[in-house]
Amino acid sequence: MSGETMRAVVSRGHGGPKVLGTETVRKPQVRGRKLLVRVRAAGVNPIDWRVRRGVARPVTALKRQRIPGRDVAGEVVAVGDRVEGFDVGNRVYAMLEGVFGGYAEYAVVGEDAASPMPENLSFEQAAAVPLAALTAVQALRGALQDLPHDCDAAPGRRRVLINGASGGVGTFAVQLARIFGTEVTAVCSASGAGLAEELGAQHVIDYREEDFARNRGCYDVIFDVAGNRSFSACRRALRRGGIYVTTEPVPRNFLWHVLTFPGDNRKGRVVIVWPSGRDLLLLKSLFEAGRMRVVLDSVYPLEEAAAAHAHVETGHPRGKIVLSVGG
Ligand SMILES: NC(=O)c1ccc[n+]([C@@H]2O[C@H](COP(=O)([O-])OP(=O)(O)OC[C@H]3O[C@@H](n4cnc5c(N)ncnc54)[C@H](OP(=O)(O)O)[C@@H]3O)[C@@H](O)[C@H]2O)c1
Structure with missing residues (x-):
């Protein structure tokens, strides 16, 4: 794959899990107070399948490329010119500011929405946390x-x-x-x-x-x-x-x-959840102190996002479902 492209799950329309497919798309760029994160794992949440089914139409219909996902964990690979708190190589977790972008090899994260990852969690566990x-x-x-x-x-x-x-x-x-x-x-x-x-x-x-x-x-x-x-x-x-x-x-x-x-x-x-690096920092301290743990129901490879959606859509997972983004 060229350095300017990446693998991502794209929603090809509104509907059932089958509208999701893996494609090669343009890799995003960062500037200002944004971080470019090499995503290692992405969390799956009920809002993802609701948006896929069209709950936020017509707003989401206007978006040319719909990559689902709001939770990521991975490494920072580039920072915008006004980023102060993070460097290339940092392991971070974050809830993205919009409803799109997580199920991909790279995602753009606002500096205020990100936090260093809890040191005792794997990427899969960390991606289960944010939203x-x-x-x-x-x-x-x-x-x-x-x-x-x-x-x-x-x-x-x-x-x-x-x-x-x-x-x-x-x-x-x-x-x-x-x-x-x-x-x-x-x-x-x-x-x-x-x-x-x-x-x-x-x-x-x-x-x-x-x-x-x-x-x-x-x-x-x-x-x-x-x-x-x-x-x-x-x-x-x-x-x-x-x-x-x-x-x-x-x-x-x-x-x-x-x-x-x-x-x-x-x-x-x-409650309407909002992205908050500060709250993720608080959660990091609780995980590292052993006061909280992550319950993972299952981990699917990125290419099986449709199966992960079908699972979450049952409404009965035990804890969280995440996508592992290898490569
Ligand atoms: N407003 C916001 O900002 C916001 C943020 C996050 C999530 N949400 C919404 O919150 C809801 C839950 O999210 P989630 O991620 O926790 O979903 P989830 O992982 O799918 O969990 C749903 C839970 O609901 C339980 N459940 C199903 N039927 C039930 C019933 N009749 N009575 C009591 N519990 C029942 C299930 O338990 P059993 O398997 O034991 O039945 C399961 O534990 C979703 O609708 C999501 O869209 C909203």
């Missing part, structure tokens, strides 16, 4: 900081429920909720219960056996990772002043984002 763990840290930190001082529980006795605890975001959320000093209830199917306990959950609810929303006044924060419930359905399961946070950015959920339910001070929120 999912950033979602978990930003959602939980935001909700715990927003709890009113006069809410029912003292800070050390706060209870957090994670709905969807054994998937990509959930496995990080359970660990982070414990690190933030809360008592954790994990909601998942029976086959994920052992994993949730290993990650630190003190209580596990099998959603096929029990509806957590019926547990009145129990939780300070409900993090609806699966995004299949609503503030209205979960409101009574919150303690006074409690907060429901969902990953599902639909209009009805945004309504509760700006309103507070009259009378009881319970709130609904929507």
